[in-house]
Amino acid sequence: MCVETADWRGMCWCAVLLLIMGVSESGEPPWPCPQCCECSPENLMVNCSSNNLTSVPDNINAKTHHLNLANNLLKTLRHRQFSTLSQLQELDLSENILSTIEVEAFHGLQNLLTLRLSQNRLKILPVGAFSGLPSLHLLDISENEILIFLDYTFREMTSLRKLEASENDLLFISKRAFSGLLNLRELSLDRSNLTSVPSEALSQLTGLSCLRLCLAELTILPNNSFRRLGRLRELTVSNCPLLGSLATNSLIGLNLTSLTLTYCNLSSVPYVPLQHLVYLCYLDLSYNPIISIHPNLLGDLLRLQEFHLVGGSLLRVEPGAFHGLVYIRLLNMSSNQLVTLEETAFHSVGTLEVLRLDNNPLICDCRLLWVWRHHLHLDFDKKPPICNLPVHVQGRMIQDFTQVQLPGLFTCRQARILNRKPQEVRTDEGHTVQFFCQVDGDPTPSIIWLSPHRTLLSTTGRIRVLSNGTLEVRYSQVQDSGYYHCFASNAAGNDSISVSLQVRGFPASSPRxxxxxxxxxxxxxxxxxxxxxxxxxxxxxxxxxxxxxxxxTMGFLSFLSSVAVCFVFMFFWSQSKGQIKHTATIDFVPHSAGAGPARGGSGTDNNRLTMKLL
Structure with missing residues (x-):
C-alpha cells in the first residue's frame, strides 16, 4: 500500500511539474479550446468550421484574432453574441443558415476588420445590426436573400472600405442606406433585381472608387445616374440584357479610368456619353450587338490604351475609327464578323502592341498587308489571325507567309467606274431622273455621291442614293440643277465621274x-x-x-349622326319639361260694327273655342 501511495504521489508531482514547465516556457497558461474546434495559439486562431454547430461555442479565448464558424447550422445571432472577444480581427460566419441578426449582435468587436456573412438566408438587415464595428474594413453579405437596404443600415461603419453585396434579391435601396460610409472604396451589387440605378443612395458614397452593377434588370442608364461620385475610377455594368441605351449625360460628372459595359444590348458605341471621359484608359464593350465603329468619334478619349469589343456583331471598322487614340496599345476584336481591318482606321499602328483578330472571317488582301508587315512586334496573345478567303490561302495564319509569297497574295484590284459615257439630262420640273454609277474592284468599292453644293447625299430623302449606287432625283426642281459627282473607292484606289442635270421651270408669264x-x-x-x-x-x-x-359616304354618315344626336337631345329635353297638355281653350270677343254689349252670361259661353294640339 505504501508503495502504491508513493507511486501515486510521484505521478501527481510529475503532472504538476509538467504544468509548471508549460507555464514557464510560454509565460501564460495554455489555451482552452472549445469542443469540436481546432485552436492555434501561435496564430491566435480558432477554427470551428464544418461541425454542424447550432450555436456559437462557449469558452473561446478572449485573445483570439481569427474565428472561423463557416459551414455550420447557425440560425440566429443574439444580442452582443461576441462581446467577450474584443481582440477579434476576422470573423467568418459564411455558409450557415442565418436568418436573423439581432440589434448589436456584434457589439464589442472594436478591432474587427473582416466580417463574412455570405451564403446564408438573410432577408433583411435591421438597423443597428452592425453597430459597434468602428474598425471594420470588409463586409461580405453576398449570396443571401436580402430584399431591401433600409436607411442608415451601415451608418456606424465609418471605416468600411469594401462592401460585397452581390447575388441578393435586392429590389430597392433606400436613399440613406449608405449614409455614414464615407470611406467606402469598393461596392458590388451584382446579380440583383434592381430595375434602375439607385442614384440617390449612391450619391452618399462620395469616396467610392470602384462600382459593380452586374446581372441587374436595368433598362437604361438615365442622365446623372452617378452624380456626386467624382472619385469613381472603375465602373462595371455587365449582364444587363434589357439595357439598350445610355442617356446622353448618364456618365456626366465621372472621371473614370476603366469602364466595362459588357453583355448588354447596346447596338452602337455610346459615343456621346463617353466623350468627356478624357482620363479613360480601359474600355470594354464586348458581347454587345454593335455592328460598326464610325470614324472620328472616339478621338476625345485621349488616354485610351485598351479597347475590347469581343463576341459582338461587328461587321466593319470604318477608316478613321481610332483617330485621336495616340496611346492605344491593345485592341481586341476577336469573335466578330469582320472581314478586314484597315490601317487607316488607326491614328498610328506604331503604338499597337497586342492585336486580337482571331475568329473573324478575314479576307487576306491588301487591306491586311499591314498586319503582316508588323507581325514581328505585334503580340497576338497566342491566337493569330487566320485567313478565311481567298480559297487558296484559307486556314493559313497571316504571320506564316514569307516575303517571296507576298507578290501573289494580299492583292487588291483598284476601284473603277464602268459606265464612263457622259450623262447629261435636261428635263422639266416634276420629273424623276436617275444617274448610274456602276463600279468594279476588289474589294467591292464603296460609292458616295456629292451634290452640286459638295454635300454628301444619303440614302433617304427626295434626292437619294439607291443600294446599287444609282442616284435618284425625284420630282426634280430648278434648284437641283448642276453637276453631281460619283466617287468609288477601295483600299487599292479611287475613281470618279460627274453627271449634269438641268431642270427647266415653267415660264413666269403663263396666265395665273x-x-x-x-x-x-x-x-x-x-x-x-x-x-x-x-x-x-x-x-x-x-x-x-x-x-x-x-x-x-363618310360625309353622309356624319350628317345622319348629327341629325340623330339632335333628335335624341330634343326627346330628352321634352321629357324634362313634365306632362304636356294636348288641348287649349281660347276665349275671344266677336268684333262686329253693329253689335251691342253682351247680355247676360250666355254670351260668354258662346265666345269660347277649344283646340286640340297635334
Whole structure:
C-alpha cells in the first residue's frame, strides 16, 4: 500500500511539474479550446468550421484574432453574441443558415476588420445590426436573400472600405442606406433585381472608387445616374440584357479610368456619353450587338490604351475609327464578323502592341498587308489571325507567309467606274431622273455621291442614293440643277465621274387664272381657281373614284349622326319639361260694327273655342 501511495504521489508531482514547465516556457497558461474546434495559439486562431454547430461555442479565448464558424447550422445571432472577444480581427460566419441578426449582435468587436456573412438566408438587415464595428474594413453579405437596404443600415461603419453585396434579391435601396460610409472604396451589387440605378443612395458614397452593377434588370442608364461620385475610377455594368441605351449625360460628372459595359444590348458605341471621359484608359464593350465603329468619334478619349469589343456583331471598322487614340496599345476584336481591318482606321499602328483578330472571317488582301508587315512586334496573345478567303490561302495564319509569297497574295484590284459615257439630262420640273454609277474592284468599292453644293447625299430623302449606287432625283426642281459627282473607292484606289442635270421651270408669264382640267376615270372636271404653283399646267384630279365615294359616304354618315344626336337631345329635353297638355281653350270677343254689349252670361259661353294640339 505504501508503495502504491508513493507511486501515486510521484505521478501527481510529475503532472504538476509538467504544468509548471508549460507555464514557464510560454509565460501564460495554455489555451482552452472549445469542443469540436481546432485552436492555434501561435496564430491566435480558432477554427470551428464544418461541425454542424447550432450555436456559437462557449469558452473561446478572449485573445483570439481569427474565428472561423463557416459551414455550420447557425440560425440566429443574439444580442452582443461576441462581446467577450474584443481582440477579434476576422470573423467568418459564411455558409450557415442565418436568418436573423439581432440589434448589436456584434457589439464589442472594436478591432474587427473582416466580417463574412455570405451564403446564408438573410432577408433583411435591421438597423443597428452592425453597430459597434468602428474598425471594420470588409463586409461580405453576398449570396443571401436580402430584399431591401433600409436607411442608415451601415451608418456606424465609418471605416468600411469594401462592401460585397452581390447575388441578393435586392429590389430597392433606400436613399440613406449608405449614409455614414464615407470611406467606402469598393461596392458590388451584382446579380440583383434592381430595375434602375439607385442614384440617390449612391450619391452618399462620395469616396467610392470602384462600382459593380452586374446581372441587374436595368433598362437604361438615365442622365446623372452617378452624380456626386467624382472619385469613381472603375465602373462595371455587365449582364444587363434589357439595357439598350445610355442617356446622353448618364456618365456626366465621372472621371473614370476603366469602364466595362459588357453583355448588354447596346447596338452602337455610346459615343456621346463617353466623350468627356478624357482620363479613360480601359474600355470594354464586348458581347454587345454593335455592328460598326464610325470614324472620328472616339478621338476625345485621349488616354485610351485598351479597347475590347469581343463576341459582338461587328461587321466593319470604318477608316478613321481610332483617330485621336495616340496611346492605344491593345485592341481586341476577336469573335466578330469582320472581314478586314484597315490601317487607316488607326491614328498610328506604331503604338499597337497586342492585336486580337482571331475568329473573324478575314479576307487576306491588301487591306491586311499591314498586319503582316508588323507581325514581328505585334503580340497576338497566342491566337493569330487566320485567313478565311481567298480559297487558296484559307486556314493559313497571316504571320506564316514569307516575303517571296507576298507578290501573289494580299492583292487588291483598284476601284473603277464602268459606265464612263457622259450623262447629261435636261428635263422639266416634276420629273424623276436617275444617274448610274456602276463600279468594279476588289474589294467591292464603296460609292458616295456629292451634290452640286459638295454635300454628301444619303440614302433617304427626295434626292437619294439607291443600294446599287444609282442616284435618284425625284420630282426634280430648278434648284437641283448642276453637276453631281460619283466617287468609288477601295483600299487599292479611287475613281470618279460627274453627271449634269438641268431642270427647266415653267415660264413666269403663263396666265395665273387659267382653268385646270382634272381627270378621274373618264370624268372631267374644270376648276377656275388659279393653282398654287403656276409652273405646272394640267394636273390630274388628286382623288380617284373609290376615294371620292368613301369621302361622300363618310360625309353622309356624319350628317345622319348629327341629325340623330339632335333628335335624341330634343326627346330628352321634352321629357324634362313634365306632362304636356294636348288641348287649349281660347276665349275671344266677336268684333262686329253693329253689335251691342253682351247680355247676360250666355254670351260668354258662346265666345269660347277649344283646340286640340297635334
Amino acid at each position: 387664272n387659267r382653268s385646270i382640267h382634272f381627270f378621274m376615270e373618264g370624268w372631267s372636271f374644270t376648276s377656275t381657281q388659279s393653282p398654287v404653283n403656276d409652273s405646272q399646267g394640267l394636273r390630274p384630279f388628286p382623288f380617284d373614284m373609290k376615294t371620292l365615294i368613301i369621302a361622300v
